[in-house]
Amino acid sequence: VSTTTADILAGLDLSDRTFAITGASSGLGRESARALAGAGAHVVLVARRSDALTKAESRIREEFPDAQLSLVALDLTSLASVHSGAAQIAERAPQLHGLINNAGVMFTPFGRTSDGFEMQFGTNHLGHFELTRLLLPQLRAADGARVVNLSSDGHRIADLDLDDPNWERRDYDKFAAYGASKTANVLHAVELGRRLADDGICCYAVHPGMVATALARHMDADDVTTMTSMGRDKDTELPELLRPEVGASTQLWAAVSPTPPGGVYLADCAVSAAEPYAVDPHRAAELWTLSERLVG
Numbered sequence: 449v450s451t452t453t454a455d456i457l458a459g460l461d462l463s464d465r466t467f468a469i470t471g472a473s474s475g476l477g478r479e480s481a482r483a484l485a486g487a488g489a490h491v492v493l494v495a496r497r498s499d500a501l502t503k504a505e506s507r508i509r510e511e512f513p514d515a516q517l518s519l520v521a522l523d524l525t526s527l528a529s530v531h532s533g534a535a536q537i538a539e540r541a542p543q544l545h546g547l548i549n550n551a552g553v554m555f556t557p558f559g560r561t562s563d564g565f566e567m568q569f570g571t572n573h574l575g576h577f578e579l580t581r582l583l584l585p586q587l588r589a590a591d592g593a594r595v596v597n598l599s600s601d602g603h604r605i606a607d608l609d610l611d612d613p614n615w616e617r618r619d620y621d622k623f624a625a626y627g628a629s630k631t632a633n634v635l636h637a638v639e640l641g642r643r644l645a646d647d648g649i650c651c652y653a654v655h656p657g658m659v660a661t662a663l664a665r666h667m668d669a670d671d672v673t674t675m676t677s678m679g680r681d682k683d684t685e686l687p688e689l690l691r692p693e694v695g696a697s698t699q700l701w702a703a704v705s706p707t708p709p710g711g712v713y714l715a716d717c718a719v720s721a722a723e724p725y726a727v728d729p730h731r732a733a734e735l736w737t738l739s740e741r742l743v744g
C-alpha cells in the first residue's frame with residue numbers, strides 16, 4: 449500500500465483544529481506536522497531541542513508561509529520537562545483535537561532517564577503517558593479528539609515485563625527493551641481508550657511500516673543483521689524502506705479520518721492485529737496503575 453499523507457488529507461479543511469506532535473523535528477513527526485499544517489491546522493510542534501524546532505518551523509514555512517505553528521521544547525527523558533512542556537502546550541491549545549505521541553528512540557545502549565527509568569521505556573512510554581495525562585482537559589475540550597501513539601511491529605520482539613519494567617533485575621537487551629516499550633505504547637492506547645470512551649476520545653497505536661528516517665542512529669551493521677533476521681525467512685527479500693510521506697499516512701488517518709477507525713492497532717491505513725499480550729485489557733490496566741505509580 450502506498451497511501452500518502454496527501455491522500456489522507458485530500459479535501460479536508462482542518463483550519464478549526466489543533467494538533468500537537470512530539471518528535472516533530474525529524475522523520476515521521478516532521479512529515480505529519482508538515483502535512484497537517486498544509487491542510488490549515490494549527491500544529492504545535494514539540495521537540496526536545498529549540499534549534500531543531502526552529503529548523504522544522506522554517507522548513508514548513510518555506511512551503512506554507514501562512515502555516516499556523518506553535519513551538520514547544522520538551523524532553524521526554526525528564527518528567528520536569530514534560531510538566532513544563534505540557535503547560536505550554538495547554539496554553540497554546542486550549543482545545544486539542546489530536547495528540548500524536550510520535551517521538552521515540554530505538555535500540556539505545558543501556559541508560560536511565562533523569563528520573564531513573566530505563567531509557568527506551570522512559571522515553572517511549574512513560575514520558576508520553578504523563579504528557580497525555582496532563583493534556584486530558586484540552587483533549588476533552590475538543591469534540592471527538594484522538595490520541596495516536598506511535599508503536600511498531602517491533603512490539604512483536606518482546607512483551608513488557610510488568611515486574612521489571614526498568615531492567616533492574618535482568619541483563620539489559622536493547623532489542624527486547626525496544627519491543628517492550630512499543631508493547632507499552634499499545635497497552636497504553638488500550639486502557640486510555642477504555643477510560644476516555646465516554647468523552648468521545650478515540651485512542652490508537654500505529655505501526656508506520658519500515659520508514660527511511662533517522663531512527664536507526666543507534667544501530668551498527670551487526671544490529672541490522674540481527675534485526676532483519678528476526679521472525680524472517682532468510683530467503684525472503686527485505687521490504688524497501690518507505691518514504692516518510694507514505695510512512696506517516698497511518699498516523700494521520702488515525703488522527704483525522706472522519707469516521708474513527710474501529711480498532712486499536714493500525715497499520716497500512718487499516719485496523720491490524722497486534723500480539724495478544726499487547727492488547728490484553730487486564731495487562732493494559734496493570735500498566736496504567738504501574739505507570740501512575742512510577743511517574744508519581
Ligand SMILES: NC(=O)c1ccc[n+]([C@@H]2O[C@H](COP(=O)([O-])OP(=O)(O)OC[C@H]3O[C@@H](n4cnc5c(N)ncnc54)[C@H](OP(=O)(O)O)[C@@H]3O)[C@@H](O)[C@H]2O)c1
Binds near residue numbers: 476477496523524659
Ligand atoms: N522509522 C521506522 O521505520 C519506524 C518503524 C516503526 C515505528 N517507528 C516509530 O515512529 C516514531 C517516529 O520515529 P522516526 O522513524 O520518525 O524517527 P526519528 O527520525 O529518529 O524521529 C524521532 C523523533 O523523536 C525525538 N525524540 C527522541 N528522544 C526524545 C526525547 N527524549 N524527548 C523528545 N523528543 C525525543 C527525536 O528528537 P531528536 O532529534 O532531538 O533526537 C526525533 O524528533 C518512533 O516512535 C518510532 O518508534 C518508526
